[in-house]
Amino acid sequence: MKKVFSIALLLGALSLTTACKKTENLQDKKKQVLENYANIVLASYEDSREAAKAMQTTLAAMVKAPNTGSYRAAKEAWLAARVPYLQTEAYRMYAGPIDDDAGPEGFMNGWPMDEAYVDYVKGDMNTGIINRPDLFPNMTPALLKELNEKDGEANIATGYHAIEFLLWGQDQNALPNDAGLRAFTDYLPTTSSVKNVERRGQYLNTAADLLITDLNYLVEAWKDSQENYRKNFLANPKVSLRLVLQGAKELIGNEMAGERMQVIYDTRNQEDEHSCFSDNTHNDVIWDIQGLFNVYTGTYKRLDGTLIKGISISDLVREKDPKLDADMLALFAVAQKSAQSIVPPFDQAILKDSERAKIAATIQALKDISQKYLLVYDLIKD
Amino acid sequence: MKRPLHLLLATSSVLFVIFVMLVSACGNQNTDLLRPEKDEELSGGNSTVFDVSMNAFGQPAPILDAKQQTDFVVGNSFFKLNWVIAPASTTDRDGLGPLLNAQSCSACHLRDGRGLPPADGNTEPVGLLVRLSAKGMGPHGEPLGYGAYGGQLQNRAVLGLKPEAQVRVSYTEKVGQYADGTPFSLRVPTYTFLNPQWGNLDDALISPRLAQQIVGMGLLEAISETDLLAMADEFDKNSDGISGRPNYVWNEKEKKTELGRLGWKANQPTVEQQVAGAFLGDVGITSPIFQKHDLTPEQADLDKLPNGGQPEISNKLFEQVVLYTAALGVPARRNWQDKQVLAGKGLFLKNCAACHTPKLETGSSATIAAQANQIIYPYSDLLLHDMGPDLADNRPDFLATGQEWRTPPLWGIGLLETVNGKAFYLHDGRARTLEEAILWHGGEAQKAQKSFVGMPKRDREALIAFLKSL
Numbered sequence: 001m002k003k004v005f006s007i008a009l010l011l012g013a014l015s016l017t018t019a020c021k022k023t024e025n026l027q028d029k030k031k032q033v034l035e036n037y038a039n040i041v042l043a044s045y046e047d048s049r050e051a052a053k054a055m056q057t058t059l060a061a062m063v064k065a066p067n068t069g070s071y072r073a074a075k076e077a078w079l080a081a082r083v084p085y086l087q088t089e090a091y092r093m094y095a096g097p098i099d100d101d102a103g104p105e106g107f108m109n110g111w112p113m114d115e116a117y118v119d120y121v122k123g124d125m126n127t128g129i130i131n132r133p134d135l136f137p138n139m140t141p142a143l144l145k146e147l148n149e150k151d152g153e154a155n156i157a158t159g160y161h162a163i164e165f166l167l168w169g170q171d172q173n174a175l176p177n178d179a180g181l182r183a184f185t186d187y188l189p190t191t192s193s194v195k196n197v198e199r200r201g202q203y204l205n206t207a208a209d210l211l212i213t214d215l216n217y218l219v220e221a222w223k224d225s226q227e228n229y230r231k232n233f234l235a236n237p238k239v240s241l242r243l244v245l246q247g248a249k250e251l252i253g254n255e256m257a258g259e260r261m262q263v264i265y266d267t268r269n270q271e272d273e274h275s276c277f278s279d280n281t282h283n284d285v286i287w288d289i290q291g292l293f294n295v296y297t298g299t300y301k302r303l304d305g306t307l308i309k310g311i312s313i314s315d316l317v318r319e320k321d322p323k324l325d326a327d328m329l330a331l332f333a334v335a336q337k338s339a340q341s342i343v344p345p346f347d348q349a350i351l352k353d354s355e356r357a358k359i360a361a362t363i364q365a366l367k368d369i370s371q372k373y374l375l376v377y378d379l380i381k382d
Numbered sequence: 383m384k385r386p387l388h389l390l391l392a393t394s395s396v397l398f399v400i401f402v403m404l405v406s407a408c409g410n411q412n413t414d415l416l417r418p419e420k421d422e423e424l425s426g427g428n429s430t431v432f433d434v435s436m437n438a439f440g441q442p443a444p445i446l447d448a449k450q451q452t453d454f455v456v457g458n459s460f461f462k463l464n465w466v467i468a469p470a471s472t473t474d475r476d477g478l479g480p481l482l483n484a485q486s487c488s489a490c491h492l493r494d495g496r497g498l499p500p501a502d503g504n505t506e507p508v509g510l511l512v513r514l515s516a517k518g519m520g521p522h523g524e525p526l527g528y529g530a531y532g533g534q535l536q537n538r539a540v541l542g543l544k545p546e547a548q549v550r551v552s553y554t555e556k557v558g559q560y561a562d563g564t565p566f567s568l569r570v571p572t573y574t575f576l577n578p579q580w581g582n583l584d585d586a587l588i589s590p591r592l593a594q595q596i597v598g599m600g601l602l603e604a605i606s607e608t609d610l611l612a613m614a615d616e617f618d619k620n621s622d623g624i625s626g627r628p629n630y631v632w633n634e635k636e637k638k639t640e641l642g643r644l645g646w647k648a649n650q651p652t653v654e655q656q657v658a659g660a661f662l663g664d665v666g667i668t669s670p671i672f673q674k675h676d677l678t679p680e681q682a683d684l685d686k687l688p689n690g691g692q693p694e695i696s697n698k699l700f701e702q703v704v705l706y707t708a709a710l711g712v713p714a715r716r717n718w719q720d721k722q723v724l725a726g727k728g729l730f731l732k733n734c735a736a737c738h739t740p741k742l743e744t745g746s747s748a749t750i751a752a753q754a755n756q757i758i759y760p761y762s763d764l765l766l767h768d769m770g771p772d773l774a775d776n777r778p779d780f781l782a783t784g785q786e787w788r789t790p791p792l793w794g795i796g797l798l799e800t801v802n803g804k805a806f807y808l809h810d811g812r813a814r815t816l817e818e819a820i821l822w823h824g825g826e827a828q829k830a831q832k833s834f835v836g837m838p839k840r841d842r843e844a845l846i847a848f849l850k851s852l
Contacts, residue, residue, distance in 0.1 A: 095436060101803060112475050116467035117541050123469040123688060127541065135542070155485070156464060170471045246435050254440075258455040259462075266456050267699070271471040 029311060030237045030380075033298065036310030037244060038230050040300040041091050042222040044291075047084035047303045049215040055081040056208040059163070063187055063201035071184035075167050079280060082160065084303060085109070086284055087291035088218075093255065094247035097221035097229045104214035107148055110156035111274050113165050117147075118157050118203070120194060122170055129157065130199045139202040141210050158207050161275070166204045168277035173270065176348055179279035238382070245313070245377045248295050253370025256288055257363045265359055270347040281346035285339045285362065292369075293332050316380045324379065328372055335365035416724050425793045425852070426598050426712025427744070427756030434716060438797045439494035439597050443711040445752040450705060457706025460699055462488040465665055467540050468690035474699060477690020479666040480543055481536035481677070483511045487660065487703075490593035494710055495801040497593030499571075499811035503552040506537060510811060511664065512549055512573065513589040515777055522632035522639065523780050528587070530580035530680035534663045535588075543684070547583065548576040551590075553812070558821070561836040568821060571812050580680060587777035587784075590810040591646050595801070597794045599644065599653045600708030602760060604753050606745030607641050613739060613763040624736040624826050626765030629788070631780045634658075635671055643764045646809045647779040648788035653708045653749065661695060661703075668693040669700045708749050712758070712793050717851045726848025729841055733830045737789045739763040761792035761852065770824020773808065785825060796850035816849050817842065 055077035062070040089109075092099050099105040115121050119128040129136050129147060136143060148157045156162070169182025187204075189197045221229040233240045264272045273281040294300045298312025318325035338361040342349050349355035424430040429443030442454045463475065464485040470476035484490050490497045490509035497509020512535040515525035527533040531546055539545045553569035560566065573590060575583050611628060618625040629642035633651045642648040650656040658671035668675060673693050677685050695703070717723050731740070738761040748754045766786040776784035787809060795816075798805035806812070807819035823831040834842065 093437075110464075112463060112466055112470070112472045114464065114466045114478075115470045121469055121471075127467070129541070132542065156466075246437075250437060254437075254455075254458070259459050262452060262455045263459040266452055267474060269472075269474045272474055276471050 026316075027237060029316060030241050031234070032311045033313060033316060034234055034237055034240050034244070036298045036308070036312065037295065038222060038224075038234060039310065040294055040298070040308055041088070042219065042224070042230075043300055043302055043308055044084055044088045044294075045215060045218045045222060048081070048088055049212060049219055050303060051077075051081040051084050052208070052211050052215055055163075056205075056212060059204055059208050062184070063205055066184040066187040068184060071167075071187075075278070078160070078163060078167055079278070079283070082275075082280065082283065083287055085160065086287035087294060087300070089288050090248060090251060090291035090295045092247060093250040094243035096233075096243070096247070097218055104217060106156070106159075107145070108159045108211060108214050109161070110159050111161055112156065113161040113277075114156050115165055115170065117155055118162060118165065119200065122172065125194070130196050130203050133196065133199065139199055139206055141206050141213070144203070144206055144210060158210050160211070161277075162207050163204065163211070164275060164277045164280075166200065166207070171271060171276055171279065171347070173347070177279075177345055179345065180277040242377070242381055244295065245373060245381070248292055249370050249373035249377065251288075252292055252366050252373065256285070256292075257366035257370060260285065260288075261359060261363045261366070264346075264350055265356065265363065268350055270350070273346050273350075276347065279345035279347060282339070282342050282344040282349070285342070285346075286336070289332070289335050289339055289366070293336065296328060296332065313376065313380070317376055320379055321375075324372065324375055328369065328376070331365050331369045331372065335362055335369065338362040338365060416721065418719050418724065421757070422741075422759060423715035423718040424757075425715055425759045426601055427753075427758045429598065429601055429709075429711045429753055429756065429758075430714045431711030432714050434713065434797065434800065436493060436801055438713045439595055439710060439794060439801050441711045441713075443600070443709050443750070443753070446709055446750070447752075450709065450750065453702040453705040454709050456699065457702035457704070460695065460703050461491075461494075461706055462486060464489075465667055465690075468688045468694075470690075473691070474696070475690075477667055477694030479538075479540040480675075480684045480687050481546060481681075482538045482540070482666040483534075483536055483664040484508060484538070485665065487665070490664070491596055493801050494596055496595045496798055496805070497811065498802065498804055499592065499806055500551055503550055507549055507551065509593045510549075510551070511535070511537075511591055511593075513591060513777065513779075514583070514586045515589075516585070517587070519778075523630070524632055525587075525777065525779055527678065528583070528585075530678050531583070531586070532676055532678045532681075534676070535575070535583075536663075536666075540687075544577070544579050546580060547578040550574045550576060558835075560839075560842070562838060564839065566817065566821060568818055569812055569814070571810060580678075587775075589647075589775040589777040589779070592806065592809060592811040594646070594790070595794050595798065596707055597710045598712040598758070598760065598791065599656075599710065600748060600750045600753050601712070601744055601756065601758050602643060602762075602764065602791065603653050603708065604744035604748035604750075604756075605643075605742055605764070609742065609745070610641065610643065610764055614765055622736060623829055624767065626737060626763050626767055626789070627781075629766055629779075629781045642780060643788075646787060646790070647782040648764060648766055649779045649782065654704045657704050657707050658700070661700075667695050669695050670697045671700075705750070713797055715759075715851050716796070717847075720847070720851070722844050722847045723851045724848075725841075726844035726846065726851075729837070729845045730848050733833050735761075736830075737763055737765070737767055737827065738792055739789075759793060759852075762789040764788060764791075767827065768825035769827060772824050773822055775809070792849065792852050794852065796852045816846050820845075 058074050058077035062074040116127045119130045144158050148155055168180030171180045185192050186194055187201050274284050275281045297314050298310050300308045314325055338358050342355055342358045428445050431441035433441050465478040466476050467478050468476040499510050500507040514528040514531050514535055516528045518526045520526050536546045537549050552572050555567045556570050557567045614626050614628055616625055616627040629648040630639050631642035631649050631651055633640045640651040642651055644650040644656045658669045661667040661669050662672040662676050670693055675685055740761055741759055744753055744756045746754050766782050766788055768785045769787050774785040778784055813819035813822055820834050
């Protein structure tokens with residue numbers, strides 16, 4: 001009996017050791033997944049900053065010498081700056097650096113833009129911070145930041161959409177496919193028909209400066225080998241992986257499928273789209289999905305063409321449940337394909353049956369991914 | 383080949399013995415209360431949700447049909463995102479103000495959670511608003527607005543306008559101790575108003591109110607009036623010291639007086655009117671229920687500013703926000719089988735359940751039809767109780783006296799910190815901990831408060847552990 005007992009103990013101990021090894025392997029892999037995730041986060045914030053800096057230079061040049069050419073260049077620089085930034089939205093929704101209590105998300109990408117808080121609008125030519133030098137004599141970054149969070153609450157007056165508004169203006173849809181038709185003369189002191197031209201230029205430059213300050217902050221939070229968020233993030237792989245999965249699920253389901261697409265699909269209100277001034281909303285959808293795809297597959301193509309690739313959430317899932325991984329990848333493919341097939345502008349697409357079907361298909365694929373993310377979560381959370 | 387099986391059995395029996403030893407080591411407490419009730423963790427019946435993240439309060443009840451799911455998503459958007467100054471490109475979302483407390487519902491109910499009192503004495507509150515009134519009653523029994531201000535102080539305004547006044551909250555500490563000598567300190571708030579624009583506010587009756595978490599509103603609305611009235615005991619006929627009574631309030635849509643069940647003073651009869659009232663008073667958005675801005679005759683000039691349409695939130699969108707508000711699911715309990723939590727539950731049932739009614743059933747009809755006939759655990763009777771002079775706002779609200787408050791539902795209370803980072807309790811957020819919230823209880827709840835003060839530390843901790851599991 002004694003012998004039997006000790007053999008049992010031995011076997012038990014052995015099987016425990018094997019189990020531990022397996023767990024260790026998995027924990028190790030998780031660490032690698034998160035390392036790679038952090039690398040992608042950092043690279044995409046660095047790219048966003050680079051593109052925003054290019055935009056900052058172009059905007060400053062336009063304000064100095066407004067003309068058709070410099071104005072077009074400014075708009076193109078804004079559109080280009082959106083591409084890397086939109087892909088970073090996948091890192092939201094878990095109170096990470098971008099949107100914890102101190103996070104700059106509201107300053108950078110807040111929506112809907114409070115147009116009349118910033119500049120003239122159709123129906124009121126004298127409104128906005130720009131047109132109230134009596135209230136706000138000096139246009140400084142500190143002022144805009146303060147006005148944006150006046151009394152602890154966000155007035156959306158800065159960020160990408162503020163710059164977009166100041167470049168395109170309100171989309172009045174004179175012709176159905178028009179975006180906003182603000183003219184470069186809004187920045188031209190000599191011939192402008194609107195007031196406070198110089199203040200508008202100052203506002204635009206200041207908004208670009210603020211954006212870069214915020215992107216710097218995010219880059220710092222995710223830099224390697226520093227006492228920063230990234231260090232804590234990597235030190236707690238189990239918690240961090242859960243956060244990443246929860247955030248992605250929330251962004252795909254409630255935010256992308258719901259907030260960004262289902263709402264406008266249901267209301268059919270043309271300007272209830274996120275890039276309503278520039279009519280760039282279709283690209284918002286495409287690049288946001290790309291960002292979520294990046295997170296799942298552990299890949300990111302940098303602006304300079306370099307590919308970052310490492311062990312991914314997809315790899316973890318495939319090891320345990322190949323079918324689930326295949327389903328996820330197939331759904332991503334459907335979402336990407338449907339989103340790319342929507343014929344812009346988005347504010348017209350929501351009114352046409354043929355395009356509505358594509359929007360509905362994108363929404364459905366995103367909803368399905370979000371539901372499957374729950375399974376992914378349960379599968380690899382421990 | 384049979385040998386490994388024996389080995390396995392031997393191992394399991396060893397483990398079994400150890401297991402039994404462990405179990406019996408913990409088994410020397412009152413056994414009746416140590417058993418969880420079947421399904422008690424499903425606080426919202428079929429509308430229970432299982433998210434324990436910072437988004438725990440934002441999940442739809444899982445019983446919505448396809449149309450309701452869409453309405454929920456759209457409603458969420460108009461609840462969450464800022465309203466903007468009219469006119470704007472986003473025509474569905476303009477019409478903010480002119481006077482306001484917040485730019486969106488979620489500014490105060492962040493992530494559908496609870497508002498926070500201001501961080502210090504120099505900060506303008508968000509999520510804590512101040513109701514005003516003069517002595518007397520309006521034609522429907524409602525509080526009379528105060529002078530040129532009306533019934534609520536709007537401490538914000540759109541660009542170029544001045545807020546009605548700014549609000550400052552300061553606190554003094556009041557110390558006490560538990561029976562076992564452990565000291566505690568409660569903070570007593572004082573409210574001051576800066577830069578009043580419409581005359582002085584010295585004589586105004588004021589009632590500061592914190593934005594509440596809004597889970598389970600549809601379920602509360604679905605409790606039958608008969609069941610609520612059955613809990614009332616206005617003249618304390620059963621001599622338990624507790625005399626819950628109903629508030630009766632004006633229903634603007636039906637143009638009649640009805641049972642009030644929502645809000646800190648049970649001054650709202652329906653989710654629909656609660657939402658419409660908040661849109662109007664807090665954000666400055668007119669709706670199908672309240673089609674005119676809440677401006678006094680003295681403020682009539684403000685009504686000439688551009689508005690966002692009439693009403694500013696369209697009928698369909700308004701209904702979608704109402705659906706959203708009614709359909710937010712109630713988080714399931716956590717750790718409900720935990721020994722300490724069960725011990726705390728026993729103490730709660732003994733001391734607190736006369737007002738914080740644990741279990742109710744929704745009626746046979748509900749705004750969201752699937753929410754009918756559900757066993758739910760709101761820990762409230764939705765009735766008014768005298769809470770004593772220390773908690774009083776001394777501002778009557780329909781039948782509620784200045785000392786009466788509605789028993790607030792406690793479901794979700796253990797997740798406030800998860801959702802909002804911090805948690806403050808009671809109608810004005812004066813309590814920094816659940817202990818402080820209990821210690822403030824007076825009036826009908828004085829007995830419960832006393833027994834809490836008298837509890838040994840272990841029991842106090844068990845009670846709190848129970849509350850945190852809600």
